[in-house]
Amino acid sequence: MSTLTEAPTMLRVEGVHKWMGHNHVLRGVDLEVRQGEIVCILGPSGSGKSTLLRCINHLDPVDGGVVEVESERIGYETRRGTLYEQSERDVARARRRIGMVFQHFNLFQHLTALENVTYGPVKVLRRPRAEAVAHGRELLASVGLGQKEDSYPSELSGGQQQRVAIARALAMRPQLMMFDEPTSALDPELVGEVLAVMKRVAEGGMTMVVVTHEIGFAREVADRVVFMDQGVVVEEGTASEVLDDPRHERTASFLRRVR
Numbered sequence: 001m002s003t004l005t006e007a008p009t010m011l012r013v014e015g016v017h018k019w020m021g022h023n024h025v026l027r028g029v030d031l032e033v034r035q036g037e038i039v040c041i042l043g044p045s046g047s048g049k050s051t052l053l054r055c056i057n058h059l060d061p062v063d064g065g066v067v068e069v070e071s072e073r074i075g076y077e078t079r080r081g082t083l084y085e086q087s088e089r090d091v092a093r094a095r096r097r098i099g100m101v102f103q104h105f106n107l108f109q110h111l112t113a114l115e116n117v118t119y120g121p122v123k124v125l126r127r128p129r130a131e132a133v134a135h136g137r138e139l140l141a142s143v144g145l146g147q148k149e150d151s152y153p154s155e156l157s158g159g160q161q162q163r164v165a166i167a168r169a170l171a172m173r174p175q176l177m178m179f180d181e182p183t184s185a186l187d188p189e190l191v192g193e194v195l196a197v198m199k200r201v202a203e204g205g206m207t208m209v210v211v212t213h214e215i216g217f218a219r220e221v222a223d224r225v226v227f228m229d230q231g232v233v234v235e236e237g238t239a240s241e242v243l244d245d246p247r248h249e250r251t252a253s254f255l256r257r258v259r
């Protein structure tokens with residue numbers, strides 16, 4: 001932990017607001033993630049966790065506040081009355097630094113596992129195909145799917161598809177990986193294999209933000225646990241601080257429910 005507190009800031013979220021229709025979903029969220037840090041975000045359904053990740057990745061624009069990834073600003077600045085937005089090109093460049101893994105895998109169904117993994121490097125980053133294929137094979141092997149490179153998503157289990165999705169995100173060589181409830185669409189017996197891969201990615205030094213209901217994973221892997229409710233960060237701390245001795249009644253009652 002001591003080295004992490006001195007590590008440079010990878011992600012800074014400051015005073016972020018987001019409206020979805022008439023819903024004030026994010027109400028001034030602050031979050032700082034340092035290089036190499038693993039942050040798990042917990043919170044009840046509807047508290048704004050997915051919306052926060054979408055805002056960080058600029059899949060949804062924020063309505064106020066600042067999002068910076070590696071000091072590159074991809075949010076809006078509404079303080080002091082100035083509204084600020086970067087060009088689409090700058091946003092795309094900043095977004096490329098983030099690997100995103102979704103609940104429902106979102107693989108291309110008409111592409112094999114290896115083609116899913118090489119698609120971004122070849123089509124978006126314009127890397128030579130041979131280099132992308134070699135790296136893609138390495139990544140598929142690292143998630144335990146070396147033998148499945150020619151399989152289509154429909155031929156893979158949910159756990160295998162999610163592992164392909166993780167390899168696909170890593171293939172873009174991101175600086176930050178974000179996971180949005182990556183195991184909640186899986187049959188219980190497949191959850192462990194995906195969490196094991198995520199743990200290995202964390203051990204490799206990746207900076208990670210993980211929205212999850214997997215308390216055991218948070219306890220084992222997270223450097224910091226953040227509890228969100230009703231569009232704000234209610235409390236944060238080490239896993240044992242937040243999970244064993246929550247300061248806030250809202251955190252305590254959520255933990256009683258999920259346990």
Ligand SMILES: Nc1ncnc2c1ncn2[C@@H]1O[C@H](COP(=O)(O)OP(=O)(O)OP(=O)(O)O)[C@@H](O)[C@H]1O
Pocket residue numbers: 020021022023025043044045046047048049050051052
């Ligand atoms: N397109 C939309 N229009 C209006 N409200 C929306 C829209 N999308 C999401 N919301 C609302 O925003 C709030 C936050 O949703 P979000 O999905 O971010 O929560 P969450 O904490 O990730 O929940 P879950 O754990 O169920 O995924 C919810 O109240 C949801 O109903």
